[in-house]
Amino acid sequence: xxxxxxxxxxxxxxxxxxxxxxxxxxxxxxxxxxxxxxxxxxxxxxxxxxxxxxxxxxxxxxxxxxxxxxxxxxxxxxxxxxxxxxxxxxxxxxxxxxxxxxxxxxxxxxxxxxxxxxxxxxxxxxxxxxxxxxxxxxxxxxxxxxxxxxxxxxxxxxxxxxxxxxxxxxxxxxxxxxxxxxxxxxxxxxxxxxxxxxxxxxxxxxxxxxxxxxxxxxxxxxxxxxxxxxxxxxxxxxxxxxxxxxxxxxxxxxxxxxxxxxxxxxxxxxxxxxxxxxxxxxxxxxxxxxxxxxxxxxxxxxxxxxxxxxxxxxxxxxxxxxxxxxxxxxxxxxxxxxxxxxxxxxxxxxxxxxxxxxxxxxxxxxxxxxxxxxxxxxxxxxxxxxxxxxxxxxxxxxxxxxxxxxxxxxxxxxxxxxxxxxxxxxxxxxxxxxxxxxxxxxxxxxxxxxxxxxxxxxxxxxxxxxxxxxxxxxxxxxxxxxxxxxxxxxxxxxxxxxxxxxxxxxxxxxxxxxxxxxxxxxxxxxxxxxxxxxxxxxxxxxxxx
Numbered sequence: 408x409x410x411x412x413x414x415x416x417x418x419x420x421x422x423x424x425x426x427x428x429x430x431x432x433x434x435x436x437x438x439x440x441x442x443x444x445x446x447x448x449x450x451x452x453x454x455x456x457x458x459x460x461x462x463x464x465x466x467x468x469x470x471x472x473x474x475x476x477x478x479x480x481x482x483x484x485x486x487x488x489x490x491x492x493x494x495x496x497x498x499x500x501x502x503x504x505x506x507x508x509x510x511x512x513x514x515x516x517x518x519x520x521x522x523x524x525x526x527x528x529x530x531x532x533x534x535x536x537x538x539x540x541x542x543x544x545x546x547x548x549x550x551x552x553x554x555x556x557x558x559x560x561x562x563x564x565x566x567x568x569x570x571x572x573x574x575x576x577x578x579x580x581x582x583x584x585x586x587x588x589x590x591x592x593x594x595x596x597x598x599x600x601x602x603x604x605x606x607x608x609x610x611x612x613x614x615x616x617x618x619x620x621x622x623x624x625x626x627x628x629x630x631x632x633x634x635x636x637x638x639x640x641x642x643x644x645x646x647x648x649x650x651x652x653x654x655x656x657x658x659x660x661x662x663x664x665x666x667x668x669x670x671x672x673x674x675x676x677x678x679x680x681x682x683x684x685x686x687x688x689x690x691x692x693x694x695x696x697x698x699x700x701x702x703x704x705x706x707x708x709x710x711x712x713x714x715x716x717x718x719x720x721x722x723x724x725x726x727x728x729x730x731x732x733x734x735x736x737x738x739x740x741x742x743x744x745x746x747x748x749x750x751x752x753x754x755x756x757x758x759x760x761x762x763x764x765x766x767x768x769x770x771x772x773x774x775x776x777x778x779x780x781x782x783x784x785x786x787x788x789x790x791x792x793x794x795x796x797x798x799x800x801x802x803x804x805x806x807x808x809x810x811x812x813x814x815x816x817x818x819x820x821x822x823x824x825x826x827x828x829x830x831x832x833x834x835x836x837x838x839x840x841x842x843x844x845x846x847x848x849x850x851x852x853x854x855x856x857x858x859x860x861x862x863x864x865x866x867x868x869x870x871x872x873x874x875x876x877x878x879x880x881x882x883x884x885x886x887x888x889x890x891x892x893x894x895x896x897x898x899x900x901x902x903x904x905x906x907x908x909x910x911x912x913x914x915x916x917x918x919x920x921x922x923x924x925x926x927x928x929x930x931x932x933x934x935x936x937x938x939x940x941x942x943x944x945x946x947x948x949x950x951x952x
Contacts (some may be wrong), residue, residue: 438632442644443616448631449623457624459532460521461540464617467592468515468584468651475584475598476557476592481609482513483553486520488545491538494551515584515720516651526625530634533622537638540614545606554597561591565633572666574680574724576715577829580662580720581685583655606845614645657685659827666833680734681717681829682741683724684821695817702761703748707926711747712740734830742823749817752810755858760888760931762805765940854884863928864915869898876901888931895935912937 437445470477486509489495502509508523524532575590576886620639622631687693701723714728725744727737745895819825865886867878878894898910914925914934 409425410720411831419423425861436618437513440615440640442640442642442646443618445619446632446635446639447619447621447623448628448635449621450624450626451624452480454624455525455530456523456895457526457626458521458523458531459529460519460621460623462519462619462621463534463613463648464516465518465612465648465702466514466516466651467588467590468654469648470586470588470592470596472586474596474600474604475586475588476594477604477608478518478601479513479592480550480553480557480597481510481605481613482518482520483556483943484549484609485518485539486511486615487553488543488549490543491535494536494540495544495546497552499882503569508773515582515590515595521621523624523828527770529622529626529631533631533634533638536620537642540639541642543609543613545602547602550605552599554600555591556870557597558594561594561597571833573679573726573829574683574719574722576662577681577683577724578722580827580829581683582720585652585864587653587809592787600626611646615639615642616644616646616835617648626864646892655681657825657827659824661828661830664832667829669901676833678736678833679726679829679831680732681724681726682738682826683722686718686721686723686824687820688721691818692804693820694801694810695819698756698801698815698820699808700748700816701762702757703751704744707747708744712736713744734828738828745817748821749814750810751813753808753813755806756887758805758808762802768918776934795925802889818937856872863925865928865932866913866915867894867898867910868913869902869910886928888927891931892927892935893933899935 437447439445465478467475467478483498486501487496487498496504505522505524511520512518522532550640578590587593588596620635620636642771670786670947687697701716704723704725708714708716708725709728712728712732713725717724725737725741727740732740791827863886864879869876876898878898895910895912902910914932
């Protein structure tokens with residue numbers, strides 16, 4: 408969450424934007440079975456693996472009163488309990504089974520599970536997914552084991568790093584959950600969940616009528632759809648999940664608290680500050696301006712003394728970067744960022760770069776998404792969650808944004824009276840001075856050199872018929888996204904002509920370069936489908952030109 412790439416923002420907004428009013432309407436890119444299951448088959452050219460993703464329209468906001476954490480607990484049980492011919496397993500055994508290329512997550516409005524496997528294993532995975540939706544066998548031993556795991560995660564969440572603690576509280580203030588629920592659950596509620604409740608919940612609503620299935624990667628769409636229909640078509644639809652109760656009204660203003668979480672050995676107490684805002688829903692008229700602001704913040708937050716923005720549950724938060732700052736300095740930095748944005752006249756290149764980053768379909772087409780990390784498979788789901796026409800409307804509206812639109816957005820969504828300022832005393836310091844520091848961090852504590860502060864150099868390497876060629880961008884500043892994408896595209900075209908279609912990228916970042924700038928460059932390279940990315944620091948020899 409802390410360093411979510413732009414596609415993660417698009418995913419969160421798309422899932423949050425799903426409207427129950429349109430739940431039975433046709434959706435381009437999806438096939439709806441008679442039992443209500445929505446299926447999307449996404450071949451990806453160049454992919455060598457297949458992702459199987461199941462998502463349910465059931466999240467923590469749907470937890471009944473007095474059972475905060477039920478969705479979180481069922482998420483654990485869904486992937487670990489016995490189903491079909493698969494025996495019960497621990498979460499560690501599940502991760503080992505897929506070599507870590509799997510994940511499960513419960514958000515406020517949805518739950519997602521996915522695995523990445525070889526094409527030869529697709530039949531078995533589709534069968535397992537169908538069995539978990541129809542024959543999940545939860546025993547008391549499963550409940551005891553996963554309840555303990557959930558409670559441990561909740562305890563860890565109370566003792567998170569300083570920045571995380573402040574953002575969590577900001578999210579709770581701006582989006583108070585129904586029935587006093589908390590993100591991840593309430594310990595006492597989780598303790599009270601019985602075996603019958605867990606079984607009943609999973610049987611009734613973790614079912615086709617509330618589910619979507621995505622099969623993406625190295626897949627034949629006709630054969631894959633036939634396989635899905637043969638395994639899922641006969642399943643009972645289940646009961647449609649009731650709409651969750653509304654969240655409480657935002658609690659604007661300043662809040663100051665002291666953490667009572669125990670201190671982990673080796674850490675020290677500190678004070679964390681977070682300035683946070685609610686964001687517009689994905690299909691709101693202001694969604695396009697928000698995406699532009701998010702991209703602007705990624706690029707300029709460091710100049711205002713702020714770290715890369717945090718985003719979750721429709722909340723965007725800012726915190727200080729580097730050394731400790733007073734509350735007034737953090738607030739002043741945020742005000743400065745908002746003022747810069749409100750007076751900014753976006754360029755066509757900037758808008759196109761943000762538009763590409765905000766479009767998960769463009770990212771989801773790259774084979775590198777499949778190979779790099781299973782977490783990126785979520786982008787494939789996000790690309791088709793709602794009708795493509797609605798998504799295109801939001802992305803297209805980015806092109807027409809003017810300075811006046813940005814000023815209006817800032818006045819409406821980023822006004823001082825529409826934010827929360829959270830101050831948390833006594834939380835754990837992320838990197839206490841008495842602990843040994845890794846080399847990269849020690850280097851950042853040394854007096855900076857000029858070239859360390861404003862230097863990211865990107866070297867693109869490719870083969871031509873008679874030689875290996877290089878192109879260097881940046882070196883005396885931060886390379887532009889559009890220039891990067893053009894250079895990599897040209898390199899790829901040249902390498903294809905040489906018969907060796909492989910492009911590698913080396914990113915050389917100065918020791919004091921803000922992390923948001925490094926991440927921006929990494930995301931720009933990833934959008935081009937580059938698999939080979941290497942990193943060096945500013946003390947390394949200059950690569951050939």
